[in-house]
Amino acid sequence: MSPGERAALELAEAAREPAGGGGGFAASLFMGRPRLSRVSPLPRQTLEDRDQGDAFLERLGRFMDAEVDPDAIDRDGEIPERVIAGLSRLGAFGIKIPARYGGLGLSQTNYSRAAMLLGSRCANLTALLSAHQSIGVPQPLLTFGTDEQRRRFLPRCAGGDISAFALTEPGVGSDPAKMETVATPSPDGTHYVLDGEKLWCTNGTKAGLAVVMAKTPGAPGGGAPKISAFVVEMDAPGVEVVQRCRFMGLRALYNGVIRFDRVRVPAENLILGEGRGLKVALTTLNTGRITLPAACAGMAKRCLEWATSWAGERVQWGAPIGRHDAVAQKLAGIAADAFAIESMTLYTSALVDRDKRADVRVEAAFAKLWGSEAAWRIVNETMQIRGGRGYETAASLAARGEAPVPVERFLRDSRINTIFEGSSxxxxxxxxxxxxxxxxxxxxxxxxxxxxxxxxxxxxxxxxxxxxxxxxxxxxxxxxxxxxxxxxxxxxxxxxxxxxxxxxxxxxxxxxxxxxxxxxxxxxxxxxxxxxxxxxxxxxxxxxxxxxxxxxxxxxxxxxxxxxxxxxxxxxxxxxxxxxxxxxxxxxxxxxxxxxxxxxx
Ligand SMILES: Cc1cc2nc3c(=O)[nH]c(=O)nc-3n(C[C@H](O)[C@H](O)[C@H](O)COP(=O)(O)OP(=O)(O)OC[C@H]3O[C@@H](n4cnc5c(N)ncnc54)[C@H](O)[C@@H]3O)c2cc1C
CATH class of the missing domain: 1.20.140.10 (Butyryl-CoA Dehydrogenase, subunit A, domain 3)
Known part of the structure; x- marks a missing residue:
């Protein structure tokens, strides 16, 4: 093993959580003794929880219908300020943040249901809200923050002060061992000095706060530097947005290269303790990545609607195309796979609701891996079923007087899902x-x-x-x-x-x-x-x-x-x-x- 490989492996191993109780249901599948009692019956959502979620989804759905034009957001590459303000008034920036910190205090299941709704309409808004609360400041503070940190930051996050998560660097993609951003403790211990550059930080160009991962010195006497996590105020002197990055899809993502030049970070903003940053980052991603298959489930169900209606209405070679076997099989596959993505997501979300500290690493990773790959197949097949109309933009379809079905936008937006938050x-x-x-x-x-x-x-x-x-x-x-x-x-x-x-x-x-x-x-x-x-x-x-x-x-x-x-x-x-x-x-x-x-x- 090369030294680089060993360093990466040792770092990943050190940040692994102990598998409580011998791992969950998903892990048991590999040992040939699946604990079916853990998956069936499906942990139930209580009626009260369901009602709370329904009420929020109702409001969110109405807002999306009345105020949001996802195609315009995609075309302009910007989310209108009034949309962000409206989402903030709805409480959409603090869905899981407990009410005592100003959030809606909804369950993981209801949060996933909200992500499904958002995913079925607008990937840009999904990414904005998800980067903010699935991986941005709220999630690590809810898991690892002190009471003081939660009181200080969570009301801001719930109120719409956007947050971000900054791990990736030019040399650090999947392998955090090569991290170059450093946080040097001040001699009097009151603060750290942050220096470095983060790449592709979603929400970074708009955020008020970010969780930033940086290397802090090892133990005295030659200990290797370790990764630590900090909450950083994005208007602090020395924080600079170097560039807004633009992509194939998610065109209104507020994603950027962020430079930190001698930024003073108070010692109280350190999360969990020095050297625990990778654990913070990986644990955050464990729960955070459930949002992604949830959004994929929403997108997949929307594709199913479009594919079904087009397969029934489009007549070629004397029959609706859905009656030709080649298209019929695609349609059946879309319906079945969409249901499977939703099932995995709801099950994993329910586990989190049953026990906030549940070990859902494998379940969330399965849902992310399988869900994002299935969703990509689904949107691709939906495009195929819609033929040329699948490839045409919604605006062009509308200009010709046809239904502006945005499969083309969905395809562009969904490609990233197998890459970020842990590539396949x-x-x-x-x-x-x-x-x-x-x-x-x-x-x-x-x-x-x-x-x-x-x-x-x-x-x-x-x-x-x-x-x-x-x-x-x-x-x-x-x-x-x-x-x-x-x-x-x-x-x-x-x-x-x-x-x-x-x-x-x-x-x-x-x-x-x-x-x-x-x-x-x-x-x-x-x-x-x-x-x-x-x-x-x-x-x-x-x-x-x-x-x-x-x-x-x-x-x-x-x-x-x-x-x-x-x-x-x-x-x-x-x-x-x-x-x-x-x-x-x-x-x-x-x-x-x-x-x-x-x-x-
Ligand atoms: C739109 C967008 C938004 C993002 N938002 C954020 C954000 O908010 N915060 C943040 O910190 N980061 C963010 N990222 C970064 C994202 O998480 C990384 O792109 C991802 O971790 C992969 O890193 P990389 O692109 O450098 O790929 P690399 O790590 O260089 O990998 C390149 C390819 O090699 C494969 N590969 C790498 N190592 C191995 C291995 N050991 N074995 C087998 N295959 C391997 C990968 O799977 C991939 O296919 C974002 C990226 C994009 C494009």
């Missing part, structure tokens, strides 16, 4: 690390060459005892545990459980085959992660549907269509899983790596 590749590595964690705990010591031979032998014996019981169990089908699953969907849940056992076996075989080198086989690990993500999508969809069916609000037609949608989803998902399993054995990974290496030369 990094999400796969992150989840793979968690998937292997139970094995590292059991067998890691046996492979650790830095331990004594006796310690390694003892560890090997412990591991042998564990695997002697665990592995044979992976071949034995399990019964029961499906009482909360709707009878029409039990078969799908059972199959998902069987596939989880197969996943655990195959991953174990790969560990035996590759040993510690498995870590380098990113594509192989990525396939295991993708299988896990499909299983998560299946189980949460079945559980979500069971919940809706049990609520009894659907007429017979609604029941049938929901059951067949989820059964269809599970069948297509199992098809993808079969392809992934096959590719773990037969693939061109080595040839691909060799080809890339020759290109890099």
């Amino acid at each position: 590749e990094i999400m796969r590595l992150f989840i793979a690390r968690e998937a292997l964690d139970p094995h590292l705990k059991v067998a890691g010591a046996a492979l650790n060459t830095q331990l004594s031979t006796t310690a390694r032998l003892r560890a090997a014996l412990r591991a042998a005892r564990f695997y002697a019981l665990w592995y044979p169990g992976l071949w034995i089908p399990r019964a029961g545990g499906l009482a909360a699953t709707h009878p029409a969907l039990r078969k799908d849940m059972r199959k998902a459980r069987a596939l989880s056992r197969k996943l655990a076996r195959r991953q174990f075989h790969a560990m035996l085959r590759h040993g510690p080198k498995l870590e380098k086989r990113q594509i192989l690990l990525g396939r295991f992660v993708d299988i896990g993500a499909e299983l998560f999508a299946m189980t949460t969809s079945v559980s979500h549907a069971s919940h809706l069916l049990e609520a009894g609000d659907l007429d017979p037609g609604g029941i049938n269509s929901l059951v067949s949608k989820v059964q269809y989803f599970c069948k297509t998902s199992r098809g993808r899983v079969a392809g992934l399993f096959a590719a773990t054995r037969r693939n061109a990974d080595r040839e691909g790596y060799r080809l890339a290496a020759s290109l890099l030369k």
